[in-house]
Every structure is written in structure tokens, then in C-alpha cells.
Amino acid sequence: MTTASLDVIAVGNAIVDIIGRCDDAFLARHGAAKGSMRLVDAAAVVALYKDMGPAIEISGGSAANTMVGVASLGGTSAFIGKVADDEFGRIFAHDIKSARVAFDTQPAKGGAPTARSLILVTPDGERTMNTFLGVSPELTVAEIDSQQIAAAKIVYLEGYLFDRDEAKAAFRQAAAHAAKAGRKVALSLSDSFCVDRHRAEFLDFIRGHVDILFANEAEVTSLYQSKSFDEAATHAARDCKVAVLTRSAKGAVIHTGSSSVTVPADAVSSVVDTTGAGDLYAAGFLFGHARGLDMTTCGRLGALAAAEIISHVGARPQTSLATLAKARELI
């Protein structure tokens, strides 16, 4: 096994977020389940956009946000995902590359546009996502470079890719390359509704290929159809070497085989927008794990990154996470 030149490489959907505010009645009127991510088609995204209030555009995409978080902590990261040759594609590529994340996937010419997610933030700070995937699922196995995958200590995959067969093949390819190179495979379950749509496949993939699992309470209990968090956690601890289970303000429980640690969440004076909380938690944890830090420190780095992201609009850090982590003597 050669020395890894990257801390983490991720495969995910390349998305530009369109973030606006709304009240609970707006969500109800549009049949959107608060806190969830749902896929919408081109016509639905136009109709919903027309009805929503003023918005701002910020690069997003779950695993892409995580890679930007790793880079902000001082780590080396790369992202593989598909954009179109359009304005949003240029925005996505600019933002991730200028955040010092390697991004070499070529934009698709013609066809579907770059993916966008209409994100509605309610007064409680909770975000509800309506995603039009556009060109994103057109990522092919040919674009998963085995050498690039083998160059990273950890390959990180977002569960949202399970929603499209085309992308799922690329996803499995990445896991196979990582295993062959002796690297670790990490997976985020992404969303409880996504888990519900693909439960059997998720379980099969986790048991066969995943070293590090990220899930929140709703996702892990949905995955195992458990009655309680503790019951689901027991299953997760059995199925993966490391299970990182986040519980919002209650902090996170990290299981490694038969042992576990609980790491509290960081206090946040005002939760502005929860978009990216899970993504950035994963960023902190993965950076710490790639650098060989203990589980508690990995969890504290996750909590620190998540706290930064929910204190402002958007899922990309506005402050250097490395500076914050150094001030707390975590790195």
C-alpha cells in the first residue's frame, strides 16, 4: 500500500443551493416534510421557485460540503461529481476549487443542467430541501479514477447517490477501488426518507463495504427499523468498524466495536440555518480520523464544524475551521 497523498476523497452530487426563508404553512402547502430532502423534477423546481421568496445562491452538495470542511480544517481533499457546462456548473467548480478541494470531473456538454436544491429555511432554523438532480446522476463509472481513489486515506460516499441507478454504479466502483487499495470506505446515510427508499440496498452495502458509517437518529432508526436509538445503535456498531451517530443538540455517540464514546454538541447562540450540519460534522470527524486522532477528538472536531455551519446561512464554512480548532487546541 502506497502512502496516501489525500486525507479524504468524496463522490457525491454536485449541487448549487438556492436558499430562502419560509413559514411552516408554505411547506404544508407544497407538501414538503420539514427537515427532509425530496427529489423534484424540472417542472416542479420551476413552480416551487416561482412561489418562494427572495433567495441566495451558495454552492452545496452534501459530500462536496464535507470536502470543503476537510480543506478548511487544513486537510487535503478531492471531490468527484458531475456538473453541466452552465452558469451553476461554473459557480460550483469555482467555489469548490477556490476552497482548495481538488475537483477534476469534466462538465457534461449539452443535456440536463447542473443540479440545484431549493432549500427552505423555517424560523426555527430547520431546512427542507427540494432537489432537482439535473445532470448530477450522469456521473459514470469511467469517471471514478482508481488511482485518485487509492490516493486518499478515506473515500467518502453520500447516501443520496442511492437515489439514481446511474450514480449508484459509480458509487460501488469507488468503494471497490478503495477496498483494493486498502483504504477506508465511509458512508453517510444522508436522509431518513432516502434510507426508507433504499433500505435493503443500504444494509447490503454497509455490511459488505463500509468501515465508517455516519447517520443521525432518524436515519439509523429507519435503517434498522428500530423502536429506539439504542437498539439501532447496537445494530450499527455490529455492522461497521466505526459508527458515528449524531443526535443534533444531544451530541453524538461514536461506536467502535464494543466500546463507545459520547461527545456533546457545541453550544450555538442562535441556530440560523441547519443546512450542512451533518455534512460538516462528517468533515470534522473524517479529518481527525485521517490524521489518526482519537475518537473523542474526532467527535469534537465534528461538533465544532457543525456549530460553525448552523450559525449562518449556507453549508460552506465562513470562518477557517483550522483557526477555530487550533483555538480550542483540538489540532
Next chain:
Amino acid sequence: MTTASLDVIAVGNAIVDIIGRCDDAFLARHGAAKGSMRLVDAAAVVALYKDMGPAIEISGGSAANTMVGVASLGGTSAFIGKVADDEFGRIFAHDIKSARVAFDTQPAKGGAPTARSLILVTPDGERTMNTFLGVSPELTVAEIDSQQIAAAKIVYLEGYLFDRDEAKAAFRQAAAHAAKAGRKVALSLSDSFCVDRHRAEFLDFIRGHVDILFANEAEVTSLYQSKSFDEAATHAARDCKVAVLTRSAKGAVIHTGSSSVTVPADAVSSVVDTTGAGDLYAAGFLFGHARGLDMTTCGRLGALAAAEIISHVGARPQTSLATLAKARELI
């Protein structure tokens, strides 16, 4: 003279802002004068964008921001400006219409793209703008609807339009329609460098057509090539019925003929991004003036709107200005 159905209508550049952070050295390296607006061509905007860090996209445009501010205060407003039939054009139209500002200018088909401004915010909160006007100057006199102009109590024009002859004709047309209908004409000088480029034309236009002039200290001293603010203010008071002269943290001086009032700036705990400060000051003032409020109250509404806008990133309000103004018993 028929009853006006709108408080204010504006003619300006329709722009999407691309806002990122940089240090002073970055500005120096790119030859950008801190705090200014400069026009850049298509190639320069690509090169500068490539070099700048991660950014977010928010609808902007000086007079457009002002109209959104008037609407946020509960006023009725409209905007005339040119976008292209592209992604940024759709973003601009969505954001201004969903903010309840009437916007009926048809997008241009083919040709130049929608205007964008690369806005670099330094750690002191100051913004430096690099604007590619794209399709914006293609606004023609045919698109200045005399009936729509006559329907507003005040027509508001941004000085930036003086930078392009095509737009300037539309600008003069709007002033002529307003005068004919017995409405007031307001002008913002926009930028001291813009004033410097078009001093004689500005003076001629102000003396012939402007009832209400908005200028900051640098702009008004540049306009009259004065040695002091007081000297410039004396000239401005002579040339317009109302001269609203803003001095950042020092507040504003409002001259009406031989009398004047000084209105302090609102305290802001942290200046995050000064983009839109002047635009929103004008919004507060114009709303108050259209509603027949006294000069001090108009100035206080301006100060309130400016304080809201500089406390976050972007030049569109994130909080209802009407709610803020009611809490202060200004409206």
C-alpha cells in the same frame, strides 16, 4: 395630475452580485481601489473570478436594492432594468418580484449575459466592486413606459447609468416623463469615480432635472471639486430642492433650501459588509418622503435601513424593514 399608484419607480442596472472575501493585498494585486466600483470587461471578470475565493450569489443592482428596500418598508415600488434570458436573469427577476417590486422589463434574447458584479469584502467590512455590465446598458428609451413613470410619486435614477450612453438616454427619458407628469426626480451619484468620469454631465442633469439628490461625502466633494464637505454641501443645497448627504458613521445631513437637519447613523454592533448601505439609506428616505413624512423621520428611516443591510452579507434586507421601523415608531 392623477393620483400616484406607486411610491417610487427606479431605473437602474439589473445585476447579480457575486460576493466573496479577500484581504487588502488581493485588491492591490488586482489594481482595485478599495471602496470603489469599477467596470470590467468579460475577460477581466473571468480572470478575477478565477482568482477570488469561494463566493455567494445574491441579487443586487443599486437602484434595484433601493426598490426592494422601499417594498420591505411597506411601500409600493417598481424597477426598470435589463436582464438576459439566462440563469442570472431568472435569479434577478425572481428575487425582485418575490420581494413585491413590480418588474416588467422583458429579458433580452441572445447577445450579452446578465450583468454581474464581483464584490470583494475586506476584513473591515468595506466592499470593492468589479462590475461587468453585460446586457444591462441595452435598456432602450422604448422600454421607459411614460404611464408607469407617471404612476409613481418619485422616479429614482442611479448614477451608474451615466457610464453607458445607451442607458443614459433611457435615464433622461425617464426624467422627462416624470417632469411632464409633475412627479419628483431623485438621483443617486452612486460612486465618486463615476462622478469623476461624468462630472459636467452630472452637474448639467442635476441643475436641470433633479429634485432630490443622494450623495455621500466623497461623491459630493468630487462633484463640486470642493475642498471640504461643507463647501460641497452648500453647492448641493443650491442646486436641488432636497440634498441628502450621507457621511457613513457620522450620519447624514439633509438640506432643503436654506434649512438643514443632521440625522445620526444607527449604531451597528458589527459591520459585516457595507454593500448596499447607500442604496438602503435611499430606500428609507424615499419611502418616508413619498409618504409625506418630515425630513428627520425620512433620515431616520434611511439610517435604520442602512444599519440592517451592513450587518449581514448582501444588499437585500434579511429582516422586514417595516417591522423594524414600527418597533422604533417611525411608521
